Amino acid sequence: MKIYFAGSIRGGRQDAALYRAIITLLAEYGEVLTEHVGSEGLMPSGEESLPDEAIFGRDMAWLTKADVVIAEVSTPSHGVGYEIAQAEALGKPVLCLHRPGTGRQLSAMLAGNPALRCENYENVEELKPIVERFLSTAR
Amino acid sequence: MKIYFAGSIRGGRQDAALYRAIITLLAEYGEVLTEHVGSEGLMPSGEESLPDEAIFGRDMAWLTKADVVIAEVSTPSHGVGYEIAQAEALGKPVLCLHRPGTGRQLSAMLAGNPALRCENYENVEELKPIVERFLSTAR
Numbered sequence: 001m002k003i004y005f006a007g008s009i010r011g012g013r014q015d016a017a018l019y020r021a022i023i024t025l026l027a028e029y030g031e032v033l034t035e036h037v038g039s040e041g042l043m044p045s046g047e048e049s050l051p052d053e054a055i056f057g058r059d060m061a062w063l064t065k066a067d068v069v070i071a072e073v074s075t076p077s078h079g080v081g082y083e084i085a086q087a088e089a090l091g092k093p094v095l096c097l098h099r100p101g102t103g104r105q106l107s108a109m110l111a112g113n114p115a116l117r118c119e120n121y122e123n124v125e126e127l128k129p130i131v132e133r134f135l136s137t138a139r
Numbered sequence: 140m141k142i143y144f145a146g147s148i149r150g151g152r153q154d155a156a157l158y159r160a161i162i163t164l165l166a167e168y169g170e171v172l173t174e175h176v177g178s179e180g181l182m183p184s185g186e187e188s189l190p191d192e193a194i195f196g197r198d199m200a201w202l203t204k205a206d207v208v209i210a211e212v213s214t215p216s217h218g219v220g221y222e223i224a225q226a227e228a229l230g231k232p233v234l235c236l237h238r239p240g241t242g243r244q245l246s247a248m249l250a251g252n253p254a255l256r257c258e259n260y261e262n263v264e265e266l267k268p269i270v271e272r273f274l275s276t277a278r
Binding site: 082 | 147148149150151183184185186190191192193194195196198212214215216217218219220221222223224225228243244245246247248249250251252253
């Protein structure tokens with residue numbers, strides 16, 4: 001099982017520690033292709049050693065070979081929204097994880113989209129059953 | 140010429156007045172299908188009178204019938220990122236307008252994507268030649 005985890009990078013890194021905890025959880029179920037999304041050293045400026053064209057090409061290649069896409073969507077991000085739509089176009093099962101406690105409402109393009117599964121949670125401890133339910137139907 | 144203008148709604152409304160000015164400019168060149176994106180009354184909570192499924196269905200119908208998509212991408216937004224990827228999948232010409240002066244770097248999924256045209260600007264006064272260049276090649 002190859003898992004593409006999507007989280008905000010240039011949209012803001014306030015949830016980076018949470019992304020790391022989610023990636024650790026997801027690694028129990030398969031190979032997380034995008035481990036760098038949780039990296040402490042990854043700043044909002046992004047991966048400065050790689051040109052944008054190389055990041056785009058690498059991430060689209062990972063997305064194409066992923067079996068499922070799991071996105072943390074509490075921090076608005078163009079990249080995450082873009083990846084979700086591409087995953088949908090590629091026919092990948094997509095799980096969007098949203099924390100209503102942040103005070104933000106999820107975009108209608110995600111929350112109102114019948115092709116996606118959107119789930120609310122507040123703490124990483126709640127995610128295990130949500131992820132297991134998703135993966136059991138996504139296989 | 141039908142123009143789909145995309146700007147942040149639930150991602151944050153700090154640029155709503157700018158969106159209005161861009162929509163006024165775009166209306167010189169065609170019909171802007173998404174005029175509500177510039178509305179002063181539209182809060183980050185979105186269009187409360189419409190369920191998310193109805194917003195999604197309406198916006199995807201507009202995107203499908205649009206000739207071009209023009210997105211203001213200075214405020215991170217899942218919805219705008221999603222719409223850009225869907226427009227690309229539908230073969231629509233896409234122009235992304237970014238203000239580096241906000242201090243934000245544009246997502247690599249947009250800036251590094253060879254299928255999109257991304258242009259920097261700071262003031263709405265600079266947009267006329269950018270929009271005209273884009274529309275002249277998009278026809």
